[in-house]
Amino acid sequence: MEFFLVQTLNGISYGLLLFMLSSGLTLVFSLMGVLNFAHASFYMLGAYFAFQVSAKIGFWPALVAAPLLVGAIGMLVERWGLRQVHKHGHVAELLFTFGLAYLIEEAVHLIWGRSAVEYRVPAELDGPLFRIIGSQYPIYRGFMMLVSVTVLVTIWLALTRTRIGLVIQAALTHPQTVEALGHNVPRVFMLVFGGGCALAGLAGVIGGNAFVTEPGMAAAVGPIIFVIVVVGGMGSLAGAFVASLLIGCMQTFAVSLDWSLAGIKISQVAPVLPYLLMVLLLIFRPKGLMGTREG
Amino acid sequence: MASAGLDPLSGPFANVGEQGLAEFRFTVDAINKRGGVLGGRKLEVIGFDNKVSPQESLNQLKRVIDQDIRYITQGNSSAVAGALIEAVNRHNERNPGKEILYLNYAAVDPAFTNDKCSFWHFRFDANADMKMESLTTWMAGQKNIKKVYLLNQDYSFGHAVKKAARELLARKRPDIQIVGDDLHPLGKVSDFAPYVAKIKASGADGVITGNWGNDMSLLVKAGREAGLDVIWYTYYAGGLGTPTAMGEAAAGKVKIIAEYHSNVANNKAAKWDADYRKQAPKGNPDFYFLRGKIMWDMFAKALNQAKSADAKAVALALEGMKHEGELGEVEMRKSDHQLIQPLYIMTLVKSAAKGGPKEAKIDLEGSGLAPVTEARLEAYTSAQPTSCAMKRP
CATH class of the missing domain: 3.40.50.2300 (Response regulator)
Structure with a gap:
């Protein structure tokens, strides 16, 4: 029971981190129709910026500054890159973000080198949060959950309760009408893209020291967040939330189970399970768990 | 005289590959300062990024062959080593006179000195x-x-x-x-x-x-x-x-x-270790691979004994070679090309x-x-x- 509880908490905290990553991706996709291949690279940038800032002035300023920096870069990319490419259609945009991912990775190599950097959990968050019958649960995991839930609630409130949120929602389906009403739709796009990147950056700030900050970290999470967006339903924030928790828990529990099939243990195939889920879902329910559009 | 170091220089294991390369260069420099090999020729280690992928390693091996480099070293991942052993065997069979010698410093799957053993492969690390x-x-x-x-x-x-x-x-x-x-x-x-x-x-x-x-x-x-x-x-x-x-x-x-740590008793590599630390790359201060030093020292000795840069002659000189290592005598066992060391x-x-x-x-x-x-x-x-x-x- 205690084991089950700890594993559930592990699954949820990992799932919430995945959600923070995929929420930006799915928002940008629903609004602009752009599947941003460089999204995970912004996650990596967040971690590296946080490493740099926390080495200079501490972790707490980094928690705010790094996502803002990443968001600013995201806006610049949208304003001077994507928007120019936009007129050539979605394929050009896709290729643009694809190339951008490589550029960011190489830039990281050049600036910070190819090895992992020494980005550590701050001392005040290092230690056990509580104990469940002999197992201790780290403070930092609790902190990760707290940040993710805060972000989730903030986005939800911003999208449903604020004026800009309403404009964004309207621009999702009827961009021309929104523009005709006098709203600056391109600027909304820029803000959303920057916001999505900032979310990825924030995930990098808290994921980079929980795990490892190295140039391969973007490539490591890249595929899994696409799976989440597809499984949840393209463009569905609630879907991404459910899919993140589902996949986080699925991977955690697959590790815990000692079942085996034809000599292969479930725990051995744990990392492949999300992809299996995606393939099955695409066959049987192409719009995803909570998606609205077909295919 | 160039040797190729095939190891991860990017991706999740880049730090591992870079550490090995830095130590090899330090050792090879020392050998060159002592007068090099074959009456004055200098050794050199060139890094090739194999991304710890067997497939990428084979691509890099092609580049190595194209550049006419005859000596390769690799250590990280036995999956890579297995692919390299096969590729080297095949290459050497088809290209007599242009053989490649493979010095393995860390891939420790026991198979490489048992059922998959090869005349062209020498392992300097104790196997798993x-x-x-x-x-x-x-x-x-x-x-x-x-x-x-x-x-x-x-x-x-x-x-x-x-x-x-x-x-x-x-x-x-x-x-x-x-x-x-x-x-x-x-x-x-x-x-x-x-x-x-x-x-x-x-x-x-x-x-x-x-x-x-x-x-x-x-x-x-x-x-x-x-x-x-x-x-x-x-x-x-x-x-x-x-x-x-x-x-x-x-x-x-x-x-x-x-096979080594810096606080070991009767350490004849103590000065070497200290000298390495003085110039070690930032972030990787420790001297880790004593077996790497032993590997290059034995390789240089084999070149000099063979009086030739031909891979086959060097391999024949290397097998069965005994060497006074820094922590006791080591031997490259002739029967399977496995280094026996304390x-x-x-x-x-x-x-x-x-x-x-x-x-x-x-x-x-x-x-x-x-x-x-x-x-x-x-x-x-x-x-x-x-x-x-x-x-x-």
């Missing part, structure tokens, strides 16, 4: 079985070990560790219970918390793992965060970010089986500066954790019979 033989010989005397958990990377090397641990423990300490046995994908797991929770639930008092690089540091980091109180019996916890990730909390909890079991403790024992002078990566010798196992302890039927050209 030899290390496990030594480790279990020592563990057999530790009566407080009751339950162990095996956690390894899911590829040939991880499988070899797991198999050897099971067999040898069953023979030497049948009373030890194996309470868990898991394999995880190589370099793909970022969150080890689920594994740690499972180890905890199993009630293990020790974990045997062959993990290396990030797979090792992330595992112990997750263990520390969850307050997992076990002894780690490891191959590779001694470097590359792992001591830093563990922190001082790990003092007394980590055992390592290897090994050490070490424990990481608080360094002398942090209040640890006097002999814990030099710590690892400035982490405050320093290795001290638990046991020295003479070369014959780990020597294993071989099933190699070497085909000589």
